[in-house]
Amino acid sequence: MELQDAINQRHSIRQFTDKPVEKKTITKIVELAQRAPSWVNSQPWQVYCAMGETLQKIKDAYHEQDIAGKQGNSDLPVMSREDWDPQTQANMKQWRSGIVHHFANFDVAHENMTNASNTLYNSPVILYITIPKASPDWSIFDAGLFAENIMLAATAYGLGTIPTYNSVRFPTILHQTLGVPEDERFIVGISLGYQADTTINSYHSERRPVDEILHFN
Numbered sequence: 001m002e003l004q005d006a007i008n009q010r011h012s013i014r015q016f017t018d019k020p021v022e023k024k025t026i027t028k029i030v031e032l033a034q035r036a037p038s039w040v041n042s043q044p045w046q047v048y049c050a051m052g053e054t055l056q057k058i059k060d061a062y063h064e065q066d067i068a069g070k071q072g073n074s075d076l077p078v079m080s081r082e083d084w085d086p087q088t089q090a091n092m093k094q095w096r097s098g099i100v101h102h103f104a105n106f107d108v109a110h111e112n113m114t115n116a117s118n119t120l121y122n123s124p125v126i127l128y129i130t131i132p133k134a135s136p137d138w139s140i141f142d143a144g145l146f147a148e149n150i151m152l153a154a155t156a157y158g159l160g161t162i163p164t165y166n167s168v169r170f171p172t173i174l175h176q177t178l179g180v181p182e183d184e185r186f187i188v189g190i191s192l193g194y195q196a197d198t199t200i201n202s203y204h205s206e207r208r209p210v211d212e213i214l215h216f217n
């Protein structure tokens with residue numbers, strides 16, 4: 001697959017089939033992603049692959065937290081939407097209205113998004129990316145580059161992905177279930193699998209015109 005095609009085809013998949021992904025394929029994807037650049041080649045990332053019974057335990061434990069009305073407590077802080085810059089707020093609003101338009105009905109869109117979120121997208125695999133707690137903000141940047149490489153490589157292997165805050169909302173559960181040392185922090189979880197043929201997955205979010213974000217001097 002051409003790189004341009006992988007970049008254009010990648011979009012967030014919010015419903016996966018039950019078809020498992022082979023460990024061999026996951027290993028190849030992560031190995032490719034390791035080519036990402038990082039500050040002084042620090043390669044700050046670790047990847048914890050949750051699948052099968054382990055992933056089910058995480059999903060069950062998250063469900064219990066949700067039923068108990070617990071708020072997420074991710075390692076990276078979440079900023080309330082009103083505090084974002086007006087242009088980024090406008091982009092977020094556009095995304096939401098795009099989804100509603102795609103489903104042609106707010107209630108259906110809301111129900112689909114909520115179900116997808118509550119089941120962690122029914123994905124057979126989540127790749128959890130961590131970095132050491134003792135690392136600079138630059139390592140978060142590096143982890144982002146690594147994460148995008150994972151998603152593009154997965155696209156080239158015919159797999160769908162979605163990076164989510166949702167999957168890293170309860171780090172205590174993740175430390176316990178995945179045996180992740182306490183001196184690491186969770187940056188993002190990438191759900192991975194074969195995409196289901198559903199309306200929610202056919203949504204391609206828009207981007208601002210390039211001349212609004214590219215400034216030649």
Ligand SMILES: Cc1cc2nc3c(=O)[nH]c(=O)nc-3n(C[C@H](O)[C@H](O)[C@H](O)COP(=O)(O)O)c2cc1C
Nearest residue numbers: 010011012095162163164165166167188203204205
């Ligand atoms: C760090 C990060 C966290 C995200 N968390 C969520 C999430 O919790 N739930 C969700 O539905 N989408 C989540 N997304 C996906 C974004 O909504 C999505 O990338 C964006 O709308 C652009 O759409 P696209 O990925 O289809 O191009 C997240 C994306 C990133 C990069």
